[in-house]
Amino acid sequence: MQMLDLFSGIGGFHRGFEEAGWKFDWIGFSEVDKHASSVYRHRYPEAVELGDIKLIQPERDLPDKLTVLCGGFPCQSFSIAGARGSFSDTRGTLFFEIARILSYYRDKGDPVPYFLLENVKGLYSAGDYTAFATIYGILTELDYNVECSLENTKYYLPQNRERVYIAGYIGDRGRGQIFPLRNGNKEINKREESRGLQKQHSATLTASQYKLPRGMTLIADYRTDEGLRIRRDNVSPCLNSVKASETEPSWMPPLAIEETRIRRLTPNECERLQGFSAKNKDGVWEDGWTSKGMVDGKVVDISDTQRYKMCGNAVTVNVVKTIAAKMLSTVETDCEHKNLEQGEDRYGREDHEYTTYWFCLDCGEEIE
Secondary structure (H helix, E strand, O other): OEEEEEOOOOOHHHHHHHHOOOOOOEEEEEOOOHHHHHHHHHHOOOOEEOOOHHHOOHHHHOOOOOOEEEEOOOOOOOOOOOOOOHHHOOOHHHHHHHHHHHHHHHHOOOOOOEEEEEEEHHHHOHHHHOHHHHHHHHHHHOOEEEEEEEEEHHHOOOEOOEEEEEEEEEOOOOOOOOOOOOOOOHHHHHHHHHOOOOOOOEEEOOHHHOOOOOOOEEEEEEEOOOEEEEEOOOOEOOOOOOOOOOOOHHHOOOEEEEOOEEEEOOHHHHHHHOOOOEEOOOOOEEOOOOOEEEEOOEEEEOOHHHHHHHHHHOOOHHHHHHHHHHHHOOOOOOOOOOOEEEEEEEEOOOOOOEEEEEEEOOOOOEEO
């Protein structure tokens, strides 16, 4: 299988798909930020670097067939926090470069079977609600079944990060294949809530709250208009990629309050909030995904400023992994389904009986 990773950043899509079980024999990536590109080269030395998406010529630079196209196309022109220039902003028009590549493969008779795109939730309302309609219309005109969902990282990791995910696949498959991601079983959802997936609350820090018991850490952020806000559920605010500055508090990374000390979250902690770090079998965090890059064949250190920015720009690995697993379950395989995990019980309206569904951990297919 082949994967084209556009606006690739530090490899969140790549890592998410691989963790979901996809195996690729060719991967190409396109990224214009030199720091993010250096991290990608360091982490995936076999991947083919394609440079600026506007300069990609599919007949020259890409393989005859692609299995998956993915990308978090620039969001600044759609972001609620930005100027909301929509397609009048040149960054917003980069979506049409994605459409150009998909159109190339469709026109040559080998359409890309799957794509996955990500953007900020402001995409829904950008351009007086016309930008999303335009994107959806173009993708359906390219003969794709298109599914969309607003997903929040907080259901996977302690970060309140809402993003629009757009998944597409070739072929008429009836009902939706990808979304919703969260289980429809109320009992399972209750168990998820009990593990800390509560609604987000915040409060202004008071003197009586300032000194914490030993070993306790609270997550907070600073807003110019509201001051220091404590996150009661310890869910981090959304990581951002703009002005990671000590002199502009509203753009600082989230804060950690430990006993009598207030500090910024470290770059390693920000990586964990995006799913780029995991604990090994000894329970030790394997951090530092963005700490090194590859420049001119040499491994170089990446500054904390750039690491914060890259984490803020990145897609959440855990969300991509979940979507990619659902996509993989629609791919025809020769898997014998020997490694199964019990899923949900569903009620049949016709036979009025519950049916247990199982999930294959090898291929991702859902089995009745």
